[in-house]
Amino acid sequence: MIIVRDAYKSFNGNQVLKGLNLEILEGEMFALIGRSGLGKSVLLKHIIGIMKPDTGDIFVDEQNVGSLHGKQLEAMRRKFGYLFQEGALFDSLTVFENVAFPLREKTAMKEPEIKDRVFVELEHMGLKKDAHKYPAELSGGMRKRTSLARAMIMQPSIMLFDEPTTGLDPIIGQSILNYIQLCHRRLGFTGIIVTHDVPRVFTIVQKIAMMDDGRIIINGTYDEIVRQGNPAFQQFLSGSIDGPLHYV
Amino acid sequence: MFISCIRGLGRGALGVLEMLGSYGMFLLTAFFWLFGSPLKFRRVLEQIIFIGVKSTVIVLLTGAFTGMVFALQVFYALSKFGGESLLGPTVALSLIRELGPVVSALMITGRAGSALASEIGIMRITEQIDALEIMAVNPYRYLVVPNVVAAVVSFPLLGAFFSMIGIWGGYLVGVKLLGVSEGTYFGEMSNFVEMKDITMGITKSLSFGLIVSWVCCYKGFFTEFGAKGVGKATTQSVVISSVLILIWDYFITSISL
Ligand SMILES: Nc1ncnc2c1ncn2[C@@H]1O[C@H](COP(=O)(O)OP(=O)(O)OP(=O)(O)O)[C@@H](O)[C@H]1O
Ligand SMILES: [Mg+2]
Numbered sequence: 001m002i003i004v005r006d007a008y009k010s011f012n013g014n015q016v017l018k019g020l021n022l023e024i025l026e027g028e029m030f031a032l033i034g035r036s037g038l039g040k041s042v043l044l045k046h047i048i049g050i051m052k053p054d055t056g057d058i059f060v061d062e063q064n065v066g067s068l069h070g071k072q073l074e075a076m077r078r079k080f081g082y083l084f085q086e087g088a089l090f091d092s093l094t095v096f097e098n099v100a101f102p103l104r105e106k107t108a109m110k111e112p113e114i115k116d117r118v119f120v121e122l123e124h125m126g127l128k129k130d131a132h133k134y135p136a137e138l139s140g141g142m143r144k145r146t147s148l149a150r151a152m153i154m155q156p157s158i159m160l161f162d163e164p165t166t167g168l169d170p171i172i173g174q175s176i177l178n179y180i181q182l183c184h185r186r187l188g189f190t191g192i193i194v195t196h197d198v199p200r201v202f203t204i205v206q207k208i209a210m211m212d213d214g215r216i217i218i219n220g221t222y223d224e225i226v227r228q229g230n231p232a233f234q235q236f237l238s239g240s241i242d243g244p245l246h247y248v
Numbered sequence: 249m250f251i252s253c254i255r256g257l258g259r260g261a262l263g264v265l266e267m268l269g270s271y272g273m274f275l276l277t278a279f280f281w282l283f284g285s286p287l288k289f290r291r292v293l294e295q296i297i298f299i300g301v302k303s304t305v306i307v308l309l310t311g312a313f314t315g316m317v318f319a320l321q322v323f324y325a326l327s328k329f330g331g332e333s334l335l336g337p338t339v340a341l342s343l344i345r346e347l348g349p350v351v352s353a354l355m356i357t358g359r360a361g362s363a364l365a366s367e368i369g370i371m372r373i374t375e376q377i378d379a380l381e382i383m384a385v386n387p388y389r390y391l392v393v394p395n396v397v398a399a400v401v402s403f404p405l406l407g408a409f410f411s412m413i414g415i416w417g418g419y420l421v422g423v424k425l426l427g428v429s430e431g432t433y434f435g436e437m438s439n440f441v442e443m444k445d446i447t448m449g450i451t452k453s454l455s456f457g458l459i460v461s462w463v464c465c466y467k468g469f470f471t472e473f474g475a476k477g478v479g480k481a482t483t484q485s486v487v488i489s490s491v492l493i494l495i496w497d498y499f500i501t502s503i504s505l
Contacts, residue, residue, distance in 0.1 A: 045378075048382055082382045084378070088375040088378065090379070091370075106384060
């Protein structure tokens with residue numbers, strides 16, 4: 001279970017989180033939507049603890065993320081898989097080595113076993129024949145998929161996906177979403193998907209939250225939100241310029 | 249006016265203290281991970297290749313020419329009072345005690361230190377360092393420690409190469425070109441060069457290795473965002489490393505004489 005309580009965060013005067021509250025239940029798939037540049041990535045980084053709120057607390061499984069150190073912090077980090085928006089692949093390592101990295105660093109697995117695991121994962125991502133390439137030789141979509149494979153290889157219990165389908169063609173995008181759903185069913189992780197890929201993503205999540213002006217303004221299941229007929233949500237879905245959300 | 253002057257001074261002094269503190273903490277953290285966890289030998293080896301092996305050619309080249317030109321100049325000076333026989337020891341002592349460690353360190357800083365700072369800087373701005381942290385891989389242990397160890401190993405070796413080839417360059421010029429006898433060149437050299445000269449050269453190289461890897465890793469690690477940030481980090485790391493090498497060199501020479 002993830003709880004964000006009253007989180008405030010600003011970057012030299014730019015107030016990004018303004019008392020944000022959010023609760024995500026164990027095993028839930030959660031979509032986080034909202035306009036560009038409003039702090040969705042920042043929120044994910046707070047949850048995993050590489051950014052700290054100015055005030056407010058973040059709890060993951062009853063532990064305050066900001067107060068952890070050493071072994072406890074390491075144990076907490078191991079629960080997470082994180083897909084960076086820009087991939088954050090190690091550019092001195094090949095696709096294979098990138099995906100194998102967490103296994104090599106954090107498990108006692110033998111090399112043949114690692115090889116099998118990595119190739120199974122790469123197969124799912126359609127990257128098997130690119131295993132020897134370096135990130136600089138990949139297309140944007142391939143980079144994203146490599147990064148996704150690296151995030152999932154440790155089979156974490158909490159997955160944070162920062163725009164898993166952005167920059168992919170619609171077909172690969174759909175297959176990635178299907179794969180995430182498949183993994184969720186198989187592994188039962190708690191998942192947060194930050195995405196602009198609406199309405200497609202709604203088919204694989206249980207709940208949706210929408211962020212605006214540093215807070216969560218809408219939170220609920222798809223049916224609930226549609227029943228409420230929230231104008232901001234409808235505007236976001238239709239991509240209309242007129243409505244309660246406007247350009248900043 | 250007066251008050252604002254004092255205020256400015258105070259702020260400047262605080263800034264410097266803060267910076268020194270942050271450099272110090274960085275090194276302490278690196279030491280903590282160096283002694284507190286098993287060393288990653290593969291990474292160290294990779295970085296020895298990156299910092300050391302790949303700098304060999306440039307170090308040998310500069311070493312040879314430094315030795316050659318130095319022999320020319322010294323021969324000219326010595327011949328004013330008929331002291332040509334001291335060419336060997338003068339060249340050797342200067343190279344081993346001073347030029348070897350310092351010039352090779354400056355060359356490695358230009359080639360490898362800058363690359364190190366920009367590589368780590370790029371890892372910072374593309375979130376690769378965050379990725380390490382998220383995977384619970386300590387970036388100090390994975391990035392900083394191997395570089396510091398590699399530099400501390402590579403600098404003395406390259407410094408020694410520099411001195412050796414420099415002495416050989418001096419031999420070419422002094423013996424083959426200017427006619428000093430081979431026996432005098434090497435004979436006088438072994439009379440005058442003592443163990444403590446060699447120790448001093450090695451001590452200098454070791455400390456330069458530490459300084460350069462420290463500054464360059466620090467600058468890369470705390471790069472400001474954007475390509476501009478990386479450029480700035482790279483330039484500054486070379487400038488700061490070079491200046492520190494020269495200052496520290498004077499300091500260590502003066503206390504050990
Ligand atoms: N490290 C940082 N330093 C300073 N400001 C930052 C930093 N990270 C994010 N910001 C600021 O926080 C705000 C939110 O950024 P964030 O990346 O979270 O947006 P986002 O909602 O993920 O947008 P997008 O959908 O485009 O990815 C932006 O105004 C950005 O400038
Ligand atoms: Mg984002």
